[in-house]
Amino acid sequence: MLHRINLIITIICLTNLIFASILTPNIEKTIQNAKNETEALKLINDYISQTDDIEDLRIIQNYWLKLAPEESKLFFKTLKEKNPKDIRYKYLWARSTEDSKIQTKTGRMLVSKYPNFEYGYRLLLTTYQKQLFSTPGPKHPTAQSWMKDFKKDKKYFEQYLEHFSNNETALYLMLNMLVWEKKVSDANKLLAKAVNSEATWLNWQFYTDYYMRTNQLLMLQTYIRRMVDTSDATKNLSPSEKEARFELTYLGILQMGEAYPAFQSYIKEHPAAMDNSQIRQMLLIVYTKQGDINHAYELLDIMLTAPNDYYSWLVTESDLSPLRDDPRWQAKMSEFKRFWDLDSNKRKAEVISGKFSKPAPLWELKDVYGNNVKLSDMKGSIVILDFWATWCSPCKQAMPVLDNWMKNKMPKGVKVFSINVWERDTALAAPFMLDNKYSMTLLYGNNEVAKDYGVTGIPYLCVIDKEGNIRYEETGYAPELEENLKFWVDDLR
Numbered sequence: 001m002l003h004r005i006n007l008i009i010t011i012i013c014l015t016n017l018i019f020a021s022i023l024t025p026n027i028e029k030t031i032q033n034a035k036n037e038t039e040a041l042k043l044i045n046d047y048i049s050q051t052d053d054i055e056d057l058r059i060i061q062n063y064w065l066k067l068a069p070e071e072s073k074l075f076f077k078t079l080k081e082k083n084p085k086d087i088r089y090k091y092l093w094a095r096s097t098e099d100s101k102i103q104t105k106t107g108r109m110l111v112s113k114y115p116n117f118e119y120g121y122r123l124l125l126t127t128y129q130k131q132l133f134s135t136p137g138p139k140h141p142t143a144q145s146w147m148k149d150f151k152k153d154k155k156y157f158e159q160y161l162e163h164f165s166n167n168e169t170a171l172y173l174m175l176n177m178l179v180w181e182k183k184v185s186d187a188n189k190l191l192a193k194a195v196n197s198e199a200t201w202l203n204w205q206f207y208t209d210y211y212m213r214t215n216q217l218l219m220l221q222t223y224i225r226r227m228v229d230t231s232d233a234t235k236n237l238s239p240s241e242k243e244a245r246f247e248l249t250y251l252g253i254l255q256m257g258e259a260y261p262a263f264q265s266y267i268k269e270h271p272a273a274m275d276n277s278q279i280r281q282m283l284l285i286v287y288t289k290q291g292d293i294n295h296a297y298e299l300l301d302i303m304l305t306a307p308n309d310y311y312s313w314l315v316t317e318s319d320l321s322p323l324r325d326d327p328r329w330q331a332k333m334s335e336f337k338r339f340w341d342l343d344s345n346k347r348k349a350e351v352i353s354g355k356f357s358k359p360a361p362l363w364e365l366k367d368v369y370g371n372n373v374k375l376s377d378m379k380g381s382i383v384i385l386d387f388w389a390t391w392c393s394p395c396k397q398a399m400p401v402l403d404n405w406m407k408n409k410m411p412k413g414v415k416v417f418s419i420n421v422w423e424r425d426t427a428l429a430a431p432f433m434l435d436n437k438y439s440m441t442l443l444y445g446n447n448e449v450a451k452d453y454g455v456t457g458i459p460y461l462c463v464i465d466k467e468g469n470i471r472y473e474e475t476g477y478a479p480e481l482e483e484n485l486k487f488w489v490d491d492l493r
Helices: 007-015 024-032 037-048 054-067 069-082 087-097 100-113 118-131 141-153 155-163 168-180 184-196 204-213 217-230 239-256 260-269 271-275 277-289 293-304 311-316 318-324 329-342 344-352 393-408 426-435 447-452 481-492
Strands: 364-367 372-374 382-388 414-420 441-444 460-464 469-475
Touching: 024 037, 024 054, 037 054, 054 069, 054 087, 069 087, 087 100, 087 118, 100 118, 100 141, 100 155, 118 141, 118 155, 118 168, 141 155, 155 168, 168 184, 204 217, 204 239, 217 239, 239 260, 239 277, 260 271, 260 277, 271 277, 277 293, 277 318, 293 318, 293 329, 311 329, 329 344, 344 481, 382 393, 382 481, 393 414, 393 481, 414 426, 426 441, 460 481, 469 481
Parallel strands: 382 414, 414 441
Antiparallel strands: 364 372, 364 441, 382 460, 460 469
């Protein structure tokens, strides 16, 4: 499902990465690369005994609270009790409680008594960021319980910035408050200061979220055009191709941000944009989300007037569920299916045109029973590899499709392996496969095998021929996966 673009979430994530001690990069890297939860906890316990730096401890605490929250809370509570005068440990204890009231009270005490202690401001003000600025506005019912405290603590946002004028977290929090209060002019001035300070959080995600939340759509268009014009990926595109890239990006952001009136207004002013099949798909979702079912079916009629390959997307896209409850749906899908079947040879030719050949890197990996499985033993079989992780949403879309194909359409002489990679806790993989009754053979991968296969994103699927060469590959989930599997395997057979 598509969700409203949310600057708050971005801020919460990025402020955790802004400050770093000398040790911090090592902490981040090693814990993130841990093979499983047990190894990660061992690393945490090793690091916690090596440092008393507040930023190191804060980073360790982030991971510890996720992996073993009660153990982490007890540690920092004990640390505070043993060092009652150390304000660092008061901060870390309050933070570990994950109790917004305790955090607000402790943060208020810290900034009042120790105005030069930067972490006190963070503790107090990020509470409002999470609890208040995630609401639509001051008058919203969910905001009311926080407004009384906010009115008396609001002064600390400016005090934070006064004491730490170029501090990235201070700039971030102040900017977030101004956006929430809809003080766009003041927010733009503060943004200019952040630009002059070269704040590290000024990136694509920030700018698109910021211009959406402040409803500065002309600024958003300008920013996207600049990015399209200066990107290495578009340097060889013609002006018309760059314009198409801009429209697709801009309208995609409007759709994901649920700025539906702005989306439709742009289409009305630029009707040629509808020549793009992806934009037609986005508009169909916009109509459906707004409950405008009749206009959605009128658009389906338009989509039928040109050669199309919409069928697979129409029957799998979750955002179109309300359309499927309409009595017109089955008849309309029969028409799309007819077009889909007529274009089968054309699609097959396009899929097969992506064929290439390179030796598949050899590997030896463990299966769920601890047995060693070697690629070198698969000669004479077509081998399909699916790199995945339990946290990966597109992987979870692809796996049932792959499983269904195996159970109902897979010919003899084909072996399919789901290689679990980039998993924080590999113990999650086997229960996930078992609960879903998947037919793929689970193998436990590692960073090395993912790197050898050039995996930059998951799911990553590749098809290896009988001689051990990779002939087809695909990154991400596409609704056409089941048909592509047929085309790939039929060709290699």
